[in-house]
Amino acid sequence: MNADLVQLHEKARAALDPVHYDYYAGGVGDEVVLGENEAAFRRLALLPRVLRGRSTRAIGVDLPGGRLDLPVLIAPTAFHRLAHPDGELATARAAAAARTVLVSGVASTVAIADVVRAARAVDADAAVWFQLYPHPDEDVTECLVRRAERAGCTALVVTADSPVFGRHRRDAEHGFHDLPPGLAAENMRDLPGSPPGHVRDIEMSPLASWAHLDRLRELTSLPLWLKGVLHPRDAVLAVEHGVAGIVVSNHGGRQCDVAPAAVEALPAVVDAVAGRVPVVLDGGVRGGGDIALALALGAAAVGIGRPVLWGLAADGETGVARVLDILRDEFDHVLALCGGRHLADLTRDLVVTRGTGVLARCG
Numbered sequence: 001m002n003a004d005l006v007q008l009h010e011k012a013r014a015a016l017d018p019v020h021y022d023y024y025a026g027g028v029g030d031e032v033v034l035g036e037n038e039a040a041f042r043r044l045a046l047l048p049r050v051l052r053g054r055s056t057r058a059i060g061v062d063l064p065g066g067r068l069d070l071p072v073l074i075a076p077t078a079f080h081r082l083a084h085p086d087g088e089l090a091t092a093r094a095a096a097a098a099r100t101v102l103v104s105g106v107a108s109t110v111a112i113a114d115v116v117r118a119a120r121a122v123d124a125d126a127a128v129w130f131q132l133y134p135h136p137d138e139d140v141t142e143c144l145v146r147r148a149e150r151a152g153c154t155a156l157v158v159t160a161d162s163p164v165f166g167r168h169r170r171d172a173e174h175g176f177h178d179l180p181p182g183l184a185a186e187n188m189r190d191l192p193g194s195p196p197g198h199v200r201d202i203e204m205s206p207l208a209s210w211a212h213l214d215r216l217r218e219l220t221s222l223p224l225w226l227k228g229v230l231h232p233r234d235a236v237l238a239v240e241h242g243v244a245g246i247v248v249s250n251h252g253g254r255q256c257d258v259a260p261a262a263v264e265a266l267p268a269v270v271d272a273v274a275g276r277v278p279v280v281l282d283g284g285v286r287g288g289g290d291i292a293l294a295l296a297l298g299a300a301a302v303g304i305g306r307p308v309l310w311g312l313a314a315d316g317e318t319g320v321a322r323v324l325d326i327l328r329d330e331f332d333h334v335l336a337l338c339g340g341r342h343l344a345d346l347t348r349d350l351v352v353t354r355g356t357g358v359l360a361r362c363g
């Protein structure tokens with residue numbers, strides 16, 4: 001892991017209430033996948049190309065829903081005001097200043113309209129995407145989509161890996177079930193079927209299906225991303241159901257603990273999708289080398305979850321900005337060392353499995 005990010009993580013750990021630290025840091029079950037997401041990157045290596053005589057590099061990328069100045073976006077993570085009083089406002093400002101996308105979650109402690117406003121105050125063209133779970137009550141889902149549209153979000157991200165909540169042992173041991181007084185999931189306030197001012201629970205839908213995804217696609221003209229895909233056949237189905245992009249993710253090791261590391265699932269999904277839509281990877285990305293590996297295996301960009309929470313807890317907006325700076329700088333440096341000028345120079349033939357020197361098993 002990048003040493004500067006390790007320092008921010010330590011600063012965040014010291015600043016956070018240990019219960020909230022464990023909520024952010026923890027994973028499902030025995031936390032096997034949590035560890036594997038990072039460990040799998042350590043098992044991969046990149047073969048640098050030499051003597052390519054390049055002095056500058058282009059590392060921006062266009063995705064349905066927005067342009068990123070660096071191939072890193074902020075994955076949706078819940079409840080930022082547990083980390084810092086400014087919460088998602090700080091995250092949005094830092095993302096906008098770095099000219100990358102914040103995927104703002106339904107489980108945010110600031111309402112989506114205020115999140116987008118904060119981003120646009122920094123950069124009038126800032127792209128904020130809205131993430132939601134298919135709620136069992138489709139009127140609630142529709143209302144959330146309309147709120148995101150009215151707020152000015154430029155894409156919707158539907159998280160599919162959570163038909164039920166993952167069981168997090170650390171939270172159970174702490175008895176952590178509710179937000180502290182004064183904090184709420186603000187997007188869930190004043191929804192259909194609830195009295196004024198009431199904040200509904202965020203619910204998972206064990207019945208969520210491809211038909212729900214179709215209805216969502218019909219509901220909105222925003223580009224629709226599907227997050228939490230690991231099986232290549234689901235990736236093909238997602239394309240057939242009209243998604244604009246796919247996020248290969250195991251939810252940062254917080255849902256299914258027998259799932260593979262995200263980066264290990266990536267090549268087969270990329271092959272199945274065959275360039276029809278972009279594929280983003282999240283899970284365990286902790287430095288420029290990890291970004292380069294994911295891109296070489298076919299990701300268009302990566303998402304980061306916990307590193308942003310550590311930056312936020314350590315130093316608010318400045319801390320999130322620092323995380324993005326560190327990753328931008330280190331990725332650009334790795335690209336230079338690999339003889340790359342464009343993201344397209346990162347190709348799969350560069351990736352080998354450590355200890356064998358053999359091309360990484362792809363697909």
Ligand SMILES: Cc1cc2nc3c(=O)[nH]c(=O)nc-3n(C[C@H](O)[C@H](O)[C@H](O)COP(=O)(O)O)c2cc1C
Binds near residue numbers: 106131
């Ligand atoms: C504390 C926390 C809360 C999260 N909340 C959500 C969420 O509300 N919706 C969602 O789709 N993913 C959520 N995720 C998963 C992230 O979007 C992302 O998949 C994951 O954090 C990436 O792994 P990383 O933390 O190793 O970078 C959450 C992750 C964490 C750590």
Ligand SMILES: CCCCC(=O)C(=O)O
Binds near residue numbers: 078107202251254
């Ligand atoms: C209640 C919102 C769910 C947040 C989430 O997805 C997570 O903690 O992983």
